[in-house]
Amino acid sequence: MRAALASSPTIRGAVSDRPTRARHPRGVRTPSRVRCGGDPAREGTRPGVSISVPDPSSFGPNGGRIFCFGLGYTSLGLINTLKRAGWHVSGTCRDEARVSSLRAAGVHAHLWRPDDVVRMDADGIDAVLGATHVLNSTPPNADFDRDPVLSDAACTDALRHAHDRGHLRWLGYLSSTGVYGEHRGGWVDESTRCAPVSPVARRRRDAELEWEMTNLPLVTFRLGGIYGPGRSILDTVARSAGGEAIGESRRARSARKFTSRCHVGDVVNVLCASMSASAETSSSSSSSSSSSSSSSSSSMVIYNVVDDEPAPREDAAAFARALLGMEPGSGGMDAGGMDAGGMDAGAEGARGEKRVRNARIKNELGVTLLYPTYREGLTAIAEGDRTPFQE
DSSP, rough: OOBBOOOOOEEEEEEEEOOOOOOOTOOOOOOOOOOOBSSOOOOHHHHOOOOOOOOOGOOOTTEEEEEESSSSHHHHHHHHHHHHHHHEEEEEEEEEHHHHHHHHOOOOEEOGGGTTTTTOOOHHOOOOOHHHHHOOOOOOOOOTTBBBHHOHHHHHHHHHHHHTTTOEEEEEEEGGGGGGGTTOEEEEEETSOOOOOOOHHHHHHHHHHHHTTTSOOOEEEEEEEETTTTSSSSHHHHHTTTOOOOOHHHHHHTOSSSSOOEEEEHHHHHHHHHHHHHHHHHTTTTOOOOOHHHOOOOOOOOEEESSSSSSSSHHHHHHHHHHHOOOOOOOOGGGGGOOOHHHHHTTTTTSSSSSEEOOHHHHHHOOOSSSSSSHHHHHHHTTOOTTTTTT
């Protein structure tokens, strides 16, 4: 099958397809691009694929307003989707160049780098106070040994104040399935006891527990390996075919039989479904007094965000090579060094061997996955589908 790899996903006009010189470790990386035919103008979604976006008017006279701590790959996909539907979108970046480019695209970006004692300005704190929805996509920082948002008193005070006055409807936290630890290929779900094995996964679990103690209306999303336009095994195979070496961290994961992964479009799909549920919850509880609401404690809600088929990396690699018209086993790398879960899978270190169930997002949020397995996801990317980064 002749295929075209989509360029690196960005909010169009804000972050160019050229690699940024500014260091932004959690932002969108731009891989080398290989076009092998296909229609470059086809940059929307494939027929029948759509994300149900919550109506911004459901959240009061000022509409839906989201603030994202950490405007990286997944959160950029979310704010791009929401912005197109009329939401007010804002969030944080680690460098001035990225702030400027996103502001030019209509995103109210604010510089924030607490590990370097770069605090958020007053306008940023006001944006947190005015947000109906807040997403935290920042990983626990080794410098603090804790979550960056919780380490910043001004940010946590703003969140508490927004919640206490009844303005904050939803608070999401992006965690990792790595918190489940090693299960020797067995199935896990949200009720499984967490036993993280790597330092990174242990910090993730510690952050989850610390957030739970805040009694804020937290929804935790435990993500598998994330892949999508510009960040998938298609790019890895293409780069390897061009002579780029594969890192040892990818090779070290080659012995695993299963990888639980999710297309970034479906991560956004799940987040939007949860946000829509918050509108229904707010409507049904509108008769409750604000004093009762502010004094009640909230238990943490958890959702696994993975697709329907945990599968070996080599299965995904073989499928990617077929999409690119390459011979089986070609590409100049060993089979185990590739991951359809993209860059984010490696960032979590040792996740442990397990298969992750996703029934809760379907039963409680009514989610229908846009890309049920890596096959639908990789095929769509190869055909030019840019979900959730399309204009």
